[in-house]
Amino acid sequence: MTLVPFDDRDGWIWFDGQFVPWRDAKLHVLTHGLHYASGVFEGERAYSGHVFKLREHTERLFGSARILGFEIPYSMEEIDAACIETMRRNNLTEAYLRPIAYRGSEMLAVAAQQTTVHVAIAAWAWPNLFGADRMKGITLGMAKWRRPSPETAPAASKATGLYMIGTLSKHAAEAEGFNDALMLDWKGDVAEATGANAFFVFDGELHTPEPIGFLDGITRRTVMNLARQNQIKVVERRIGAEEISRASEVFLAGTAAEVTPVRRIADQHYTPGRITGTLVDEYASLVRMTPEEVLRRAA
Structure with missing residues (x-):
């Protein structure tokens, strides 16, 4: 290329x-x-x-x-x-x-x-971050760098400096054959990917980490609202790294990534299912609406 x-x-x-x-x-x-x-x-x-x-x-x-x-x-x-x-x-x-x-x-x-x-x-012009094949699911390695405590970095801002460890983590993941990396926070809990928020399906419910040491994404909030509108329970909470293995579905959400299924995190494998498919379709429909239509839908 x-x-x-x-x-x-x-x-x-x-x-x-x-x-x-x-x-x-x-x-x-x-x-x-x-x-x-x-x-x-x-x-x-x-x-x-x-x-x-x-x-x-x-x-x-x-x-x-x-x-x-x-x-x-x-x-x-x-x-x-x-x-x-x-x-x-x-x-x-x-x-x-x-x-x-x-x-x-x-x-x-x-x-x-x-x-x-x-x-x-x-x-x-920039298509989806993960390309045309993203719907089959992307792969994530585990980053060695961690998202910092909000007491040590301005985690609530979209500051340029906060992306340095994202670049390092993604480069390392790509060198190992993965598409991206999943980052933990300073406590060892799940945080996000290098440039998108992470969602997990546990027992038919959608779970996502609380945005304490990383950015509360606009796409993240949009996806959560879409899930609720589709009667999918949304839970924001601490997600321990050890819980990754029991998720049934995983996807990322961000402006560049849009809603992208994940098929593998390190040695754990996942199959995109009903909840992921619903939110992929709902998001794709929402972004094509006019701003007025988006506001009416949110009302």
């Missing part, structure tokens, strides 16, 4: 309030966000020209920035409009969007409160 580098593409990127040609959306090598991970981002998907739950993503972007101690210099309405226009400028209706906000290059030290906060938004 030939890779198309992300810095050498046609198109437009919204960058600090204006559209610039894709290849010109650059930052300096001494940018604080690069050296100290003082950045936050969102991952969003558009279906049939509509960004799914756009305002929820924008609200989380602003909330993440505040957790990291800076304010985004635009209104939520401006960011929403910029996301939509970025898609339009790039002639996309099915798209993945990546808004990011980060500290600039005025200061390069641990303390950098006088830096300018920059914001950029890109959009491109």
Whole structure:
């Protein structure tokens, strides 16, 4: 497969309030966000020209920035409009969007409160994270890195630095022949995959870890609501690593992964069943609705 580098593409990127040609959306090598991970981002998907739950993503972007101690210099309405226009400028209706906000290059030290906060938004065509064959179920290795305690890292934010151990864990899993990795938290309980939340079926009920040391995903909450609407009991709780072996179904949920069945975790094997199939179908239907239809369904 030939890779198309992300810095050498046609198109437009919204960058600090204006559209610039894709290849010109650059930052300096001494940018604080690069050296100290003082950045936050969102991952969003558009279906049939509509960004799914756009305002929820924008609200989380602003909330993440505040957790990291800076304010985004635009209104939520401006960011929403910029996301939509970025898609339009790039002639996309099915798209993945990546808004990011980060500290600039005025200061390069641990303390950098006088830096300018920059914001950029890109959009491109990106199918499901796990590809066209994902419905047969993906495989997960067990990560050696653990999600940190919320007392040691800003776990409630979608901060760039929190993904470092995800990258390390996924690289290690891929080297062992797996698609992704399942991460435990600092206590040794189940947390999530490297970029998506995890769900388990026990005795006909849907169980998922409480989001204490990792992000409470927008797709996660959406799937939980869909399950309840389909009379599937949802349980949020501590899930011990030793419980993985007795689950009957497992799947991941996230913007990039959407709802993806899991057929194997380490040496444990699973068969996607009724609950997984129902939620795959329900989610695929929901994201194709207009924003107005989504709101009416949630009412």
